[in-house]
Amino acid sequence: MADIIATLQKERDGLSRSEQRIADIVFEEKQFAVNASIIELAARADVSPPTVTRFCRRLGCNSFSEFKVRLAQSAFIGTRYLEPEIKVSSTQEVIDTVMGRAQSTLHVLHENVDAQSVEQIADQILKAKMVYAFGSGGNSSLFAHEVQNRLFRLGVRVTASEDHSMQLMTASTLGEDDMVIGLSISGRNREMARALEVAAGYGAATASITKGKSIVAQASELSLAVDLPEGTDVLRPSSARYAFLAAIDMIAFLVAIRRKDSAIEPLRRIKRQLVTYRDEDDTQVLGD
Amino acid sequence: MADIIATLQKERDGLSRSEQRIADIVFEEKQFAVNASIIELAARADVSPPTVTRFCRRLGCNSFSEFKVRLAQSAFIGTRYLEPEIKVSSTQEVIDTVMGRAQSTLHVLHENVDAQSVEQIADQILKAKMVYAFGSGGNSSLFAHEVQNRLFRLGVRVTASEDHSMQLMTASTLGEDDMVIGLSISGRNREMARALEVAAGYGAATASITKGKSIVAQASELSLAVDLPEGTDVLRPSSARYAFLAAIDMIAFLVAIRRKDSAIEPLRRIKRQLVTYRDEDDTQVLGD
DNA sequence: ACAGCGATGTAAATTATTTTCTTATAGATT
């Protein structure tokens, strides 16, 4: 089930004049469109109701009401979260804004993520004898540790490094059984790109999770593109971290499934260890 | 505009027998309810169409179609993400599942987060001369570093510790100007609770972001409850981390706003540093 | 037992939506 707003944007130019008028009304006044009857919407766009029906069909809906439901679903993210910059002051507004950014970031990732890249990286992790996760800077180093945190539970030999020099030195010791994963939000980390190239030079597999077409992406064989628009407000925390977390999640989950049998044992051991150590309650999820 | 699903849950017991049947159908089969006509829905619930209309009115909607729109909006997360456990195998299913878990986790947090707690913790951070973020274990130590990563940019003096002994020792050196924030998904980290109590004993302010009513929550003066249902599948990564990230986000964002003037300068400096150091492009977001 | 009230269904009325058919219009062809 595709996002109707996205479909609308993509198809707009292929629509007839009247239909474009409807499209524009829908796009600019989602709130109105979602609540209007076909007659009201037709009147607003200055067309007849049948034209609206045809418009809905062209967008892949069987009926106007199906269109409205789809619009309401898409517009949920839209109306609730993709609002333009609003002046934020009350605590509730802060909460709504933060949640909105997080949700819409995830939504954008979901729409754009390339399944094949996820799969290729997961497959390579399964093949490698050792995985090195590289990331620098407040956020990306976090991601490197997240990769380590997620993979070690699955019995993958993995380590994380957040230090440029260390990354470069490590890269030069690698061989064919090794794999490097570079993590960078901006993709402009030259040192990381260099480390990836060095590792590749020695035969190691290289992958990255970063901005598409960036130098880090170009420096690695496999790359999962995470392209997100970032706002300009300097106070705004980068919501990209949700997307990166999700990207790592996907890869780790896939790795877990692919090596299900061999992964369950390490997980069980970690869990037993934690439970015994901390308390008798066995309901706890792996790791705090 | 309140969430219709939440309203439904709250009001359910005040509804008549027939209306409860409708409520149950709606709740259990959102997907169906969103697409059904009033006649179909009435038939499924074994009631007459007017009863459905009355049901909608009671929930604060003027018409069935308004109800459906509201349901579609609320149920967007629901229909798309809160689906029961599905057998996951293809890469696309993995992606959908991961995104679904992330989205619904954030949704649950958004519905339940206590604004007052967020505010109290932010205020306390603003008052403190130094902040110590404590977290242990793969996930929670990540959160502690995230707190550090977020707050230092705002000019807050902050450090993170993931080591129990270190936490305990640190706690015993604190005083009235200090603040400790404990982060724990399960809330069952006894050492952390102990460290918080020790810090409080020496006059430091204590806060936690953890499961409500847990020992860690009880050991701290201020606590932001993050209560999330966790699945039972051991292979499943804990989606709680999205919620924790968001919780930290909220607090940091609020801190940023409250000390706007003094926060912008450190951010600008960090940014200039990064930009100069890495390349000429100034569009980059703070920190990789 | 029965008055009164809320809950529910039936059928009619209303309203919304879609289908069918017709007309208009832009571009293509001679």
Add this chain to the structure above:
DNA sequence: AATCTATAAGAAAATAATTTACATCGCTGT
């Protein structure tokens, strides 16, 4: 330039959905 064709779009009719008005049922309290 005349005419043809295909597409677009509206009018009116048909259908379907929804709501209203009203009748009935069944429970509760006297």
